[in-house]
Amino acid sequence: MKIVVLLKEVPDPNAVRYDPRLGDLVPGIQRVANEYDLYALEAALRLREQVGGEVIVASVGTARDALNRALAMGADRAVNLEGDGLPGDAWTTARALVAWLQREQPDVIWCGQETSDSGTGNVGPAVAAQLDLPLVSNVVGWEFRDGVFEIEREIEDGHQFQEVAPPVVLCALSALPQPRLPTLRGIMDARRKPVEHLTAADLGLSDEALQPLVQWEGLSQPVAKAAGVVVQDVPPDEAVERLLTFLESRGLLG
Amino acid sequence: MQSSGILVFVETSGGAARATSLELFGAAGAVQNALGPVTALVVGHGIAPAVEQVATLGAERVLVVDDPHCAHPVAAVMARVVLTAWDVVQPALTLLPSTTLGRDVAALVAARHGVPHFADIVSLDVTAEQFLATRPVYQSKLLTTVRASRARPAVATIRAGTYRAPEPSGQQARVEDLTVAFSPADQRARMTRMVEKPRGQVDLENAPVVVVGGRGVGGPEAFAQLAQLTELLGGALGCTRAVSDLGWRPHAEQIGQTGKQVRPRLYLGVGVSGAVQHTVGMQGSETIVVINRDPNAPLVKMADFALIADWNEVVPRLIARLRERRGR
Known part of the structure; x- marks a missing residue:
């Protein structure tokens, strides 16, 4: 089975800080693989362990470290789509991926539900729509038996199970099994694994095809709240009364 | 056209x-x-x-x-x-x-x-x-x-x-x-079955009140009391990643970066320190109330009302007082 994992490199979400003078993130934040994407990769590796085949990780835009990590975790090869016009917006990214995926014709495309940076969650569905593949999102569990996936999804009303046969696009949440850590052996092996670099031109995409649909403005900070009430060193009974008075004053006790 | x-x-x-x-x-x-x-x-x-x-x-x-x-x-x-x-x-x-x-x-x-x-x-x-x-x-x-x-x-x-x-x-x-x-x-993708949430349970993402237990509550047994409090407030119960990673509560209740995003009218955090991983999932809440022993916990700084106390001493009282008010 040919399994593709779409992986994005993002600023480390635990290190993201805003610089109000720049109107942007502070410079130099370490870049890491998007967390949900690593859960997708773990699922892909387990699927390969079950049915055999190949796991290919693909990324649009700068992603050297993230792709190396994926190879060290056990992916067989990596593809980096980069150069002028890439990654662009979600539409551009999806167009580039689709052009490449049409060559590879994978059976399963795994991706994270959304990224921790822009977080539109658009790329997976856009790839599915353009390749005319079924989409199953918010995946928290799966089994593959007799050529069919049974997928468990976490949605508003509970857990929904869907059946779908490959080819399919699956979007992973972090309730799936934890991504494995790269072993020393894995890191050594990764150095010998192929990483292919492709530009839009290599994929036969014109500048026009890669025109983004949206423009992003700078970043801003949500308005901070005023400091609140702190009740400390007060006997529990009185503390509870003060809390009830506060809740009542805000109309929160129904 | x-x-x-x-x-x-x-x-x-x-x-x-x-x-x-x-x-x-x-x-x-x-x-x-x-x-x-x-x-x-x-x-x-x-x-x-x-x-x-x-x-x-x-x-x-x-x-x-x-x-x-x-x-x-x-x-x-x-x-x-x-x-x-x-x-x-x-x-x-x-x-x-x-x-x-x-x-x-x-x-x-x-x-x-x-x-x-x-x-x-x-x-x-x-x-x-x-x-x-x-x-x-x-x-x-x-x-x-x-x-x-x-x-x-x-x-x-x-x-x-x-x-x-x-x-x-x-x-x-x-x-x-x-x-x-x-x-x-x-x-091509078709639904085979649905495991609904238990009846009466309010959907976390749409709940007007969300009560959240963090690692600071000490253990899974604490959630029985938090569930009572949640019910009295007409809300839904959530937890932090630490809690779901420890297996005290299911992942479906986790709020934060790798869990659910909530914006209730009232967020009540008990024993929640307020790691960024959690706060990104709740910072849109209208009113934030915190019960925590540690006055320096990051969530205390975000709170509209912070009660610095051992939750064991205040939550049972709070439940009793709410029951009285509701006449049950």
């Missing part, structure tokens, strides 16, 4: 319109001067109550797809419904709720038409030339504005709680059935 007007996708659950779908009419009302009349698309099976409710919310026309195919949320099926309505209405803007289904369908429909999807937005403006949407990025730590030309139609999903559902007006919309032809391709 020139695109104009607004198409509003009304997601239903068990025959009723979801609250987040009704809020879309608030958003549509705010931009209909620029874009033209509102058409509602009500989708599901056995949805007469939802249709009746939607017909008074300011739409000129209500398209109804009441079909057994649409009884459950399946992305491709619902995308076919929206694409069919799109052909009928030719909307300049299509609005969907920012639910798991709404996000999938919006992205699929936008990609089919090669138009932008403004995902999970918290404000929307329309000028003569442009759509401008504000949306949270970096896990809601920051905001950005996204622009797109009005030369193309656009699709937007709107975050719960952003707009208020309008009061019912005296005007009654024209109601029409819409027939949708589903192809085998629309049904």
Whole structure:
């Protein structure tokens, strides 16, 4: 089975800080693989362990470290789509991926539900729509038996199970099994694994095809709240009364 | 045909319109001067109550797809419904709720038409030339504005709680059935079963009150009391990642970066320190109350009301006092 994992490199979400003078993130934040994407990769590796085949990780835009990590975790090869016009917006990214995926014709495309940076969650569905593949999102569990996936999804009303046969696009949440850590052996092996670099031109995409649909403005900070009430060193009974008075004053006790 | 007007996708659950779908009419009302009349698309099976409710919310026309195919949320099926309505209405803007289904369908429909999807937005403006949407990025730590030309139609999903559902007006919309032809391709992924949440349990993401237990509560047994408190406040119970990683509570209750995003009227955190991983999932809450022993916990700094105390000493009292007030 040919399994593709779409992986994005993002600023480390635990290190993201805003610089109000720049109107942007502070410079130099370490870049890491998007967390949900690593859960997708773990699922892909387990699927390969079950049915055999190949796991290919693909990324649009700068992603050297993230792709190396994926190879060290056990992916067989990596593809980096980069150069002028890439990654662009979600539409551009999806167009580039689709052009490449049409060559590879994978059976399963795994991706994270959304990224921790822009977080539109658009790329997976856009790839599915353009390749005319079924989409199953918010995946928290799966089994593959007799050529069919049974997928468990976490949605508003509970857990929904869907059946779908490959080819399919699956979007992973972090309730799936934890991504494995790269072993020393894995890191050594990764150095010998192929990483292919492709530009839009290599994929036969014109500048026009890669025109983004949206423009992003700078970043801003949500308005901070005023400091609140702190009740400390007060006997529990009185503390509870003060809390009830506060809740009542805000109309929160129904 | 020139695109104009607004198409509003009304997601239903068990025959009723979801609250987040009704809020879309608030958003549509705010931009209909620029874009033209509102058409509602009500989708599901056995949805007469939802249709009746939607017909008074300011739409000129209500398209109804009441079909057994649409009884459950399946992305491709619902995308076919929206694409069919799109052909009928030719909307300049299509609005969907920012639910798991709404996000999938919006992205699929936008990609089919090669138009932008403004995902999970918290404000929307329309000028003569442009759509401008504000949306949270970096896990809601920051905001950005996204622009797109009005030369193309656009699709937007709107975050719960952003707009208020309008009061019912005296005007009654024209109601029409819409027939949708589903192809085998629309049904490649099909629902086999659903494990519903236990009855009476309030949906975390839509709950007006969310009570959250963190690692500071000491162990899984503490959640029995938090559940009582949650019930008395009419809310839903959540937890932090530390708690679900320790196996004290299921992942479905986890709030934060890798869990759910909540914006309740009241957030009550018990023994929650407030790691960034958690706060990105709750910082939109209207009122934040914290019970924690540590006055230096980051969540105390975010709180509207912080009670610095051992939860064991205050939560049982709080439960008893709330019971008294409710007369039970």
